[in-house]
Amino acid sequence: MHRITVIGGGFAGLTAAITAAEAGAEVTVHEAHHTLGGRARTAAGPYRTNEGPHALYAGGPHWTWLRRRGLIGPLASVPPREAARLRLRHRGTLRRTPPLAMVRLLRPGLRRAPVDADFLSWAAHHVGEEGARAAAHYAAVALFHHDPGSLSAAFVQERLRRAAKLPPEAHYPRGGWETVVDRMAARAWNLGVRVETLSRVDTVPTRTPVVVATSLDAARRLLGDDSLSWPSGRTTLVDLAVRTRRGDAFAVSDLDAPGWVERFTAQDRTLAPAGEQLIQGQIPIAPRESKADGTARAEQLLDLGFPGWRERVTWRREAVAAGRTGAVDPPGTSWRDRPAVDRGDGVYLAGDQVAAPGVLAEVSFTSALTAVSLALGRDALDLKSA
Numbered sequence: 219m220h221r222i223t224v225i226g227g228g229f230a231g232l233t234a235a236i237t238a239a240e241a242g243a244e245v246t247v248h249e250a251h252h253t254l255g256g257r258a259r260t261a262a263g264p265y266r267t268n269e270g271p272h273a274l275y276a277g278g279p280h281w282t283w284l285r286r287r288g289l290i291g292p293l294a295s296v297p298p299r300e301a302a303r304l305r306l307r308h309r310g311t312l313r314r315t316p317p318l319a320m321v322r323l324l325r326p327g328l329r330r331a332p333v334d335a336d337f338l339s340w341a342a343h344h345v346g347e348e349g350a351r352a353a354a355h356y357a358a359v360a361l362f363h364h365d366p367g368s369l370s371a372a373f374v375q376e377r378l379r380r381a382a383k384l385p386p387e388a389h390y391p392r393g394g395w396e397t398v399v400d401r402m403a404a405r406a407w408n409l410g411v412r413v414e415t416l417s418r419v420d421t422v423p424t425r426t427p428v429v430v431a432t433s434l435d436a437a438r439r440l441l442g443d444d445s446l447s448w449p450s451g452r453t454t455l456v457d458l459a460v461r462t463r464r465g466d467a468f469a470v471s472d473l474d475a476p477g478w479v480e481r482f483t484a485q486d487r488t489l490a491p492a493g494e495q496l497i498q499g500q501i502p503i504a505p506r507e508s509k510a511d512g513t514a515r516a517e518q519l520l521d522l523g524f525p526g527w528r529e530r531v532t533w534r535r536e537a538v539a540a541g542r543t544g545a546v547d548p549p550g551t552s553w554r555d556r557p558a559v560d561r562g563d564g565v566y567l568a569g570d571q572v573a574a575p576g577v578l579a580e581v582s583f584t585s586a587l588t589a590v591s592l593a594l595g596r597d598a599l600d601l602k603s604a
Contacts, residue, residue: 220244220594221426225419225440228256230568230582231431232402233280236287237590238429239409247411250418254403257542258579260396265496265533266489267457269542272395273388275380278576280583289401292392294486296468301386303468303484305523308352310474312522317473319349320356323375324382331371336549338367351473353378358476360577362451362543364502366476373547380577390485422565427593431568431586434557435541441561448556448571451543454512456499459490460530466495467523472515477501479519494532497524509538544570544578553581559588566593 220243224231227249235245253259261267274281274290284290305312322328322345331340341350354367357378366374380387391398406413422428422440430437438446456479460466469480479499483490490496499519501512513536520527545556556573559566566589570578574585 222246222429222590222593223248223423223426224429224431225422226256226431226436226568227251227254227403227413227415228431228582229258229399229402229579230570230586231256231429232399232406233283233583233586234429234431234568234590235406235411236402236409237587238594239406239411241590241594243594245406245409245411247406247413248417248419249413249415252415254413254415255396255399258395258399260394260399264491265457265459266394266396267496267498267535268395269455269537269539273390273578274398275387275577275580276389277380277383277387278580278583280576280580283583284398287405289398289405290391291397291401294390294392296386296485300468300484303466305467305470306356306473307470307519307522308473312467312470316356317349317352319345320352320473323349323353324379331375333370333372333552334550335371336368337371337374340371341367355473355476356471357381358502359471359478359500361476361546362453362500362502362539363546364452364476364504364507368548370547370549370551372552377577390482392486393488394486424564427564427566429566429568429586429589429593430561431582431589433542434569434571437567437569441565443561446557446567449546449548450541450571451546452503452505452538452540453543454501454503454509454516455537455539456501456513456516457535458497458527458531459494459533460497460524460527461532462493462495463524463526463530465525470519470523472519475515477515477519479516479523481524497527503538509536512538544581545572559585560592564593566590
């Protein structure tokens, strides 16, 4: 029997563990914290927040994999009346529809953007600079980066199309992402996976193949490999609960600068106590900007979409996510240029900054499947259909 060790019990680690166990391997998972989930954890208590806005995109391979195994569970859909309350800040005011130039970038006949050009230059050539900037800023909801226009045109175009697709690809597990983590953990246990929490690994085991499913920073320290680096975003995360008021927006997307604020209880009332609404925002910030800079921009969006919110606040929390928001590809690079999954000597990487295709959590999923297929010496397609 194959034996495999997985370091990290987040989404990538649990995907790797389940996949390996389904293929007949004996699996041990080491998780440094007392609970599984990584960044997919949902906070306990009356306000069920994730670490930043979370959604499952139905167009990715992980959606089919999770659904086939019954791991997604009940979904919270956005009621049409709420979806109609999506607002866009453009030229300092709220509007209901995006600029026409931005819409032109979404037309089906538009060619695939090049990898080598930056998105702003490529898009401005097609629709002008103002429309290009609006589109880049809208795509920030799937990028968490302070300057999406500076990134590879191909990279941003894919995420813009996924984020703006109708009907929306984004779906929300009822009760938060922790419900998905709990189902994945239960499946792993039922498959015989040994899960050790509060188990920090400081030395890589040498007797079995190892999947390192941690952040890239943690993997760099663990493996002593300074080459394990890749650009990521830096984002101010703002969570707050407010007393319910008729007329609040569902979400406000900033087309003047990257940023997004969303009322998550619009689709899932279980995330906050009765009579309260849970709002989560992500405001990408530049390297020299502070958390306060991002908070100030979030409050501008709240002022526009949630009048009187300051007097209605019942709970509030702020944080900065640095290097924890997934890979971003500069011009001239693609996912193939990111740190390789196979590190040699039976060590494999999985996570959202590793060389694997996909959007957001799809990268963690795809890299986990690839890592297991390499570790067990089997074809990845066989594992995907297991």
